[in-house]
Amino acid sequence: MNNPKQKIKELSEKIRKHNYNYYILSQPTISDYDFDMLLEELQKLEKQNPEYVEPDSPTKRVGGDITKDFKQVVHKYPMLSLSNTYSIGEIVDFDERVKKIINDEVEYVCELKYDGVAINITYKNGLLFQAVTRGDGIHGDDVTANVKTIRTIPLRLHGNYPVEFEIRGEIFYPHKGFEKLNAERQEIGELPFANPRNAASGTLKMQDSAIVAKRPLDCFLYNIVGENLPFNSHYDNINEAKKWDFKISNNIAICKNISEINEFINDWDKARKNLAFDIDGIVIKVNSYRQQEQLGFTAKSPRWAIAYKFKAERVSTELLSIAYQVGRTGAITPVANLKPVHLAGTTVKRASLHNSDIIKELDVRIGDTVYVEKGGEIIPKIVGVDLLERKTDSKAVEFISHCPECNTLLIKKEDEANHYCPNEDNCPPQIKGKLEHFISRKAMNIDSLGEGKIEILFDNKLVRNIADLYDLNYKSLFGLEKIFPAENEKNEKKISFQKKTTENILNAIDASKQVPFERVLFAIGIRFVGGTVAKILAFHFKTIDNLIKADFEELISVDEIGDKIAESLINFFNKPENILIIERLKAAGLQFELENIPKLISSKLEGKTIVASGRLTNFTRDEIKQTIEEHGGKAVSAISSKVNFVLAGENMGPTKLKKAQSLKIPIIEEDEFLEMLK
Numbered sequence: 272m273n274n275p276k277q278k279i280k281e282l283s284e285k286i287r288k289h290n291y292n293y294y295i296l297s298q299p300t301i302s303d304y305d306f307d308m309l310l311e312e313l314q315k316l317e318k319q320n321p322e323y324v325e326p327d328s329p330t331k332r333v334g335g336d337i338t339k340d341f342k343q344v345v346h347k348y349p350m351l352s353l354s355n356t357y358s359i360g361e362i363v364d365f366d367e368r369v370k371k372i373i374n375d376e377v378e379y380v381c382e383l384k385y386d387g388v389a390i391n392i393t394y395k396n397g398l399l400f401q402a403v404t405r406g407d408g409i410h411g412d413d414v415t416a417n418v419k420t421i422r423t424i425p426l427r428l429h430g431n432y433p434v435e436f437e438i439r440g441e442i443f444y445p446h447k448g449f450e451k452l453n454a455e456r457q458e459i460g461e462l463p464f465a466n467p468r469n470a471a472s473g474t475l476k477m478q479d480s481a482i483v484a485k486r487p488l489d490c491f492l493y494n495i496v497g498e499n500l501p502f503n504s505h506y507d508n509i510n511e512a513k514k515w516d517f518k519i520s521n522n523i524a525i526c527k528n529i530s531e532i533n534e535f536i537n538d539w540d541k542a543r544k545n546l547a548f549d550i551d552g553i554v555i556k557v558n559s560y561r562q563q564e565q566l567g568f569t570a571k572s573p574r575w576a577i578a579y580k581f582k583a584e585r586v587s588t589e590l591l592s593i594a595y596q597v598g599r600t601g602a603i604t605p606v607a608n609l610k611p612v613h614l615a616g617t618t619v620k621r622a623s624l625h626n627s628d629i630i631k632e633l634d635v636r637i638g639d640t641v642y643v644e645k646g647g648e649i650i651p652k653i654v655g656v657d658l659l660e661r662k663t664d665s666k667a668v669e670f671i672s673h674c675p676e677c678n679t680l681l682i683k684k685e686d687e688a689n690h691y692c693p694n695e696d697n698c699p700p701q702i703k704g705k706l707e708h709f710i711s712r713k714a715m716n717i718d719s720l721g722e723g724k725i726e727i728l729f730d731n732k733l734v735r736n737i738a739d740l741y742d743l744n745y746k747s748l749f750g751l752e753k754i755f756p757a758e759n760e761k762n763e764k765k766i767s768f769q770k771k772t773t774e775n776i777l778n779a780i781d782a783s784k785q786v787p788f789e790r791v792l793f794a795i796g797i798r799f800v801g802g803t804v805a806k807i808l809a810f811h812f813k814t815i816d817n818l819i820k821a822d823f824e825e826l827i828s829v830d831e832i833g834d835k836i837a838e839s840l841i842n843f844f845n846k847p848e849n850i851l852i853i854e855r856l857k858a859a860g861l862q863f864e865l866e867n868i869p870k871l872i873s874s875k876l877e878g879k880t881i882v883a884s885g886r887l888t889n890f891t892r893d894e895i896k897q898t899i900e901e902h903g904g905k906a907v908s909a910i911s912s913k914v915n916f917v918l919a920g921e922n923m924g925p926t927k928l929k930k931a932q933s934l935k936i937p938i939i940e941e942d943e944f945l946e947m948l949k
């Protein structure tokens with residue numbers, strides 16, 4: 272097939288179909304690999320023929336558009352909220368209010384109430400036009416670029432859809448992805464999201480849609496608004512929208528009376544525990560549009576709908592004490608020790624209190640009777656205090672001022688909620704935490720060591736930092752042992768370093784010397800440098816020495832490296848102790864250079880920093896980068912005063928061009944560039 276326009280069209284159609292099979296029907300007909308190959312082929316074709324890129328191209332799913340400030344959009348139809356209730360009695364009242372106005376039979380539709388972020392999406396002529404958050408109900412933020420990356424939201428519709436309409440739904444973060452995201456955040460020293468709803472709203476407001484594309488956001492649609500809808504009832508329209516490719520829940524029922532509504536509520540109050548995402552109640556809507564119109568709205572919400580909210584399971588118990596835990600990054604987490612209490616199938620003895628602000632806000636005091644809930648959150652939390660039970664001599668909690676482990680004065684930055692222990696090189700849990708991170712599977716994978724063994728090495732003063740691991744030998748390890756007391760339903764445990772154990776540990780430490788550079792970089796434990804960032808840095812800078820030398824400007828010119836990461840890297844490498852550790856690790860034989868560093872063909876571009884922009888005739892993006900490097904130059908993407916020249920292809924971005932001109936950076940064309948290499 273030689274016609275690229277036609278080929279792009281066909282490939283896009285094919286990919287759309289596979290997307291639909293995978294995300295909506297859950298019945299993929301090709302492997303993930305084959306799918307990725309198709310997408311890659313389309314991306315390549317689009318790059319070569321930007322004039323044929325379709326506005327709804329499936330490549331939009333991988334993101335890339337950056338939004339600095341979200342545009343405010345006025346909703347054509349305001350996005351109201353629903354009145355809430357926690358009791359069936361109030362649903363009975365609602366039904367009576369409705370019947371009083373309608374004076375006829377009323378049919379209700381019961382749906383799940385998804386616990387996420389509301390979104391309003393406009394479609395024009397079958398294409399996704401705009402996606403806007405609820406905001407204050409009157410104006411919302413235009414988050415179109417981010418919403419386009421959500422695979423279950425169609426970019427182009429099929430079937431017999433109205434020419435223009437709005438569809439509303441809830442964007443949510445499924446449990447599995449949420450747990451993974453939080454584990455990753457903790458790995459790089461970022462605070463975890465408190466619940467999937469926060470993770471969804473945080474993700475939806477990110478500036479870089481390429482990051483959003485990597486997160487598994489999902490969306491159920493539950494309301495259609497517009498003038499020319501095919502049916503005159505909610506149930507029929509929403510089911511019809513399935514045919515246009517929207518993800519509409521099957522868990523919708525028509526209920527003719529209170530007892531049917533009650534049954535739906537009770538069934539889902541039990542079954543919600545098995546869902547892969549959070550719901551916080553049931554929404555009950557009058558089905559007929561004619562009746563909805565008759566009922567109208569109050570100032571805040573429609574009279575034709577109500578939300579029944581599930582009660583989070585809640586118990587009360589005594590707050591015995593507050594313990595303070597110190598994490599790998601030095602963050603202090605207050606933890607409530609509770610009188611054990613039964614809650615939603617488990618015995619709860621502890622609850623996180625997050626930080627000093629939360630303690631102040633709740634005004635919890637030692638000896639208080641506190642309410643503990645397990646709602647959407649996975650970890651139980653204290654939601655309030657029974658003030659009637661408060662002891663007369665109770666005092667407000669004074670947050671600790673010094674580290675409970677090393678007694679260093681704690682610090683708290685104004686823009687952060689957590690207190691930190693700054694003694695990162697000498698505070699025992701921070702040292703042990705860094706060692707545990709270093710040996711972990713995704714880092715150096717020294718699997719014969721573990722938490723307990725690290726503690727033994729630490730107690731015996733054999734390790735104080737990660738470089739010390741490479742000084743261990745048979746003599747220093749053999750015979751060490753420790754008995755760990757019983758805790759948390761676990762029995763007493765004895766660990767001893769016998770011959771086999773010792774050999775295994777030394778072998779695993781030795782094998783770790785082959786772990787590639789990008790994983791070593793992750794293992795070192797620089798704040799905000801997780802697995803992905805470490806990979807980006809390793810591939811960009813190739814060697815640790817290049818990375819150490821890089822200044823702030825150079826760091827942030829790398830795609831996906833922002834101010835926070837750059838600052839953290841500079842702070843880390845500014846400390847002589849860290850440089851010393853790296854030198855010792857180097858001497859031990861760890862990998863601090865990327866394998867397959869491109870070979871040098873010439874040094875014609877030596878010392879030159881070059882930006883290639885726009886479409887080139889002889890090179891793809893990867894090829895031009897490689898060519899620059901093969902001739903000793905450095906390829907960067909952002910224009911700064913450090914750039915020696917810009918290699919301009921067709922359609923070079925106007926902002927880049929302007930910036931290059933204002934900095935008086937020479938702009939050369941491809942022919943001239945090829946001449947330079949001759």
Ligand code: IVH
Binds near residue numbers: 350352353385494573
């Ligand atoms: S219908 C006029 N249906 O709950 C309001 N809302 O408190 C129309 N929600 O802002 C909303 N699941 O974000 C509707 N099945 C569902 C829902 C649902 C979750 C959210 C939505 C809304 C909030 C109302």
